[in-house]
Amino acid sequence: MPSPYGTGPILSNGEHEMSERESMPFDVVIVGAGPAGLSAAIRLKQLAAENNAEIEVCVIEKGSEVGAHILSGAVFDPRAIDELIPDWREQGCPMAATPVTENHHWVLTKTKKMAIPHIATPSFMHNKGTYTGSLGNLCRWLAEKAEELEVQIFPGFAAAEILYNEDGSVKGVATGDMGIGKDGEHKADYTPGLELHARYTFFAEGARGHLTKILKRQFDLEANCEPQVYGIGLKELWDIDPKKHVPGRVIHTQGWPLDDAWGGGFLYHQANGQVALGFVVALSYQNPHLSPFQEFQRWKTHPEIRKILEGGKRVSYGARAINEGGWQSVPKLAFPGGALIGCSAGFVNVPRIKGSHTAMKSGMLAAEAAFRAIQADRTSDELSDYQETLNDSWIAEELKKVQNVEPCVDKFGGTIGTVLGGIDMWMRQLGIGLPISMKHDPDYKHMGRADLYPKIDYPKPDGVLTFDRLSSVFLSNTNHEEDQPVHLQLKDPSIPIQVNLPLYDEPAQRYCPAGVYEVVGQEEGNPRFQINAQNCVHCKTCDIKEMSQNINWVVPEGGGGPNYPNM
Structure with a gap:
C-alpha cells in the first residue's frame, strides 16, 4: 500500500515503518550535488560566515561521487559563479581553462552546411564571455569549495523517500535501504536507510526528479504553469587529431538528419585535445520509429562532422533528459518545508542551450531565503520570498525573452x-x-501510431565513427547491483505487449539511449517485454515519453548508475 506522504510502505495502522532508521538533524538538506545544490550549500555557508552564525548543511548525491551523474555539453555562462565565487578563475576552477573563442551555427543538409551569420541572432546567442568544459568537473570543484566551508556531502546516498511533519510540511528525506534482493527480501548485507531531518529541504535532483514528481502532485505546484517538456541529450567525448583541434571553437547545428522532429547537434573544442559532441532531440517527436541514439550516430556521418572526428577515438558516452519548457513551465517553487531549485524546477534557456548558470542562481536565491528564515527562527514554512526574488531576478528576465x-x-x-x-x-x-x-502539451501525448509513420532505415554502425548502444553504455561506466528490485517500475505490466507493441511498435526499444528495453521472442510468436535495468544511465526518457505514463523511474541503490569522467 503506497504512502500518501512518500514512496515507502506504511503499516496496517497507517504509521510509517521507520523504527530501524537512524536520523540526523540539519538546518538545510539538499538533494543532489549538481550546480544548483552545491551553489545553494556554498551560499548558505557564506551567509553564515558573514553573519557570524552557525548553520548545518548537508548535501546527498545518488552518484558514487560528485560529478558521476552530471552530463552537459557544456558551454558555461559565468554570470552566477561570478556572483558566488568572484575569484573562481584565479582559484583554479577547471571550467576556466577554455574560454570560447569562436561561435558557429550551421544549418545542415545531408551533405552541405549553411552558416548563419551572427547578425541574424540576438547578442545573447553569441556566447561572448563563456567557457567550454566539463560540468561534472565543475561540480567536483564546487564540492571542494563547499567542503572547505564545512558543508557535509554524502555521495552514494540516494534520496528515496520524502518525510513529512504531522502538519504535512516536508521534514526531510530518507535515503534508500541497501541490501534488498530482487525478491524484496533482506540480504545478509542489508542496511536500512538514513533519515535526514531539516528545517528546509532543497530538491536539486535535475530534470524529471522522481521526488520532485511527488512534490508537484502533493502540493499542486503545477496548477498555474504549463507542463514541463523535455529533450533527450546524448553526448560523446573524443580525442581528436591535434592538427584539427582549436580550443574554444563552438559549433551548433540544426536541420539534417532530423526531418519532422526538433533538435540539433553540438561540437565543442575543449581542453586536452578533446571535443565534446552531442545531439538533442525534443521528446515531442511523433514518429514512433525514430531513435534519438541512431539520429546522433547518423549526424556524425555528415561530411563537416566526419572530417573533424576522422583519426580520433571515442572515449566516453552518456545521455540525460533536458528541460525544454521554458519560463511558462516553471512550477511554484516553494512549499511548506522545502523548495525546488535548478533543473528540478526547469530554468534551461533552450535557444542558448544553457541552464547551469540559471540553476546556480536559483540555488543561491533559495539559500538566501532559507538563511533569512532560519535567522528569524522559522522552520518548515513556505519560503515565499524565494519565489518573489526569483521572479524579479535576471533568471526570469533571461527566460522570458525566449519563452x-x-x-x-x-x-x-x-x-x-x-x-x-x-x-x-x-x-x-x-x-x-x-x-x-504559448502553451505546451506533455511529450507523451505527441506519439503517433506506428502504421501512420514511415520506418527509418538506420545504417549499421561501423565501430569507428558510429557505434551501437551496448558498446556506448560500456563507455559510460554504468554499474548497478544486479540483485536488487528493478528501479524501472511498470504500473501495468501488460501495456508494453498488449498496447504499445501493436499500436506503436513499442518505441521504448528506440527512445531509450542505453538498450534497457527490449521486446524478445517476437519471431517465435511469443513477445515478451524485457527490462535490462543494469544498463540504465538515469536519463529519465522512459519516465517522460511512455505514452500511457506506465513507467515510473525510482532510484536504485545509492552509488548505482553511470560514472561519467570529464563529462
Whole structure:
C-alpha cells in the first residue's frame, strides 16, 4: 500500500515503518550535488560566515561521487559563479581553462552546411564571455569549495523517500535501504536507510526528479504553469587529431538528419585535445520509429562532422533528459518545508542551450531565503520570498525573452517554427515582444501510431565513427547491483505487449539511449517485454515519453548508475 506522504510502505495502522532508521538533524538538506545544490550549500555557508552564525548543511548525491551523474555539453555562462565565487578563475576552477573563442551555427543538409551569420541572432546567442568544459568537473570543484566551508556531502546516498511533519510540511528525506534482493527480501548485507531531518529541504535532483514528481502532485505546484517538456541529450567525448583541434571553437547545428522532429547537434573544442559532441532531440517527436541514439550516430556521418572526428577515438558516452519548457513551465517553487531549485524546477534557456548558470542562481536565491528564515527562527514554512526574488531576478528576465521559441517549433515544425520563434525572440530583445505565452502539451501525448509513420532505415554502425548502444553504455561506466528490485517500475505490466507493441511498435526499444528495453521472442510468436535495468544511465526518457505514463523511474541503490569522467 503506497504512502500518501512518500514512496515507502506504511503499516496496517497507517504509521510509517521507520523504527530501524537512524536520523540526523540539519538546518538545510539538499538533494543532489549538481550546480544548483552545491551553489545553494556554498551560499548558505557564506551567509553564515558573514553573519557570524552557525548553520548545518548537508548535501546527498545518488552518484558514487560528485560529478558521476552530471552530463552537459557544456558551454558555461559565468554570470552566477561570478556572483558566488568572484575569484573562481584565479582559484583554479577547471571550467576556466577554455574560454570560447569562436561561435558557429550551421544549418545542415545531408551533405552541405549553411552558416548563419551572427547578425541574424540576438547578442545573447553569441556566447561572448563563456567557457567550454566539463560540468561534472565543475561540480567536483564546487564540492571542494563547499567542503572547505564545512558543508557535509554524502555521495552514494540516494534520496528515496520524502518525510513529512504531522502538519504535512516536508521534514526531510530518507535515503534508500541497501541490501534488498530482487525478491524484496533482506540480504545478509542489508542496511536500512538514513533519515535526514531539516528545517528546509532543497530538491536539486535535475530534470524529471522522481521526488520532485511527488512534490508537484502533493502540493499542486503545477496548477498555474504549463507542463514541463523535455529533450533527450546524448553526448560523446573524443580525442581528436591535434592538427584539427582549436580550443574554444563552438559549433551548433540544426536541420539534417532530423526531418519532422526538433533538435540539433553540438561540437565543442575543449581542453586536452578533446571535443565534446552531442545531439538533442525534443521528446515531442511523433514518429514512433525514430531513435534519438541512431539520429546522433547518423549526424556524425555528415561530411563537416566526419572530417573533424576522422583519426580520433571515442572515449566516453552518456545521455540525460533536458528541460525544454521554458519560463511558462516553471512550477511554484516553494512549499511548506522545502523548495525546488535548478533543473528540478526547469530554468534551461533552450535557444542558448544553457541552464547551469540559471540553476546556480536559483540555488543561491533559495539559500538566501532559507538563511533569512532560519535567522528569524522559522522552520518548515513556505519560503515565499524565494519565489518573489526569483521572479524579479535576471533568471526570469533571461527566460522570458525566449519563452516562445520551443512552443513555436512544437506547433509549426522545425523550419517555420524556428523562423517564428526567432522573430519573437528578436522582438522581446527589442522590448516589443508579443504579449502571449504559448502553451505546451506533455511529450507523451505527441506519439503517433506506428502504421501512420514511415520506418527509418538506420545504417549499421561501423565501430569507428558510429557505434551501437551496448558498446556506448560500456563507455559510460554504468554499474548497478544486479540483485536488487528493478528501479524501472511498470504500473501495468501488460501495456508494453498488449498496447504499445501493436499500436506503436513499442518505441521504448528506440527512445531509450542505453538498450534497457527490449521486446524478445517476437519471431517465435511469443513477445515478451524485457527490462535490462543494469544498463540504465538515469536519463529519465522512459519516465517522460511512455505514452500511457506506465513507467515510473525510482532510484536504485545509492552509488548505482553511470560514472561519467570529464563529462
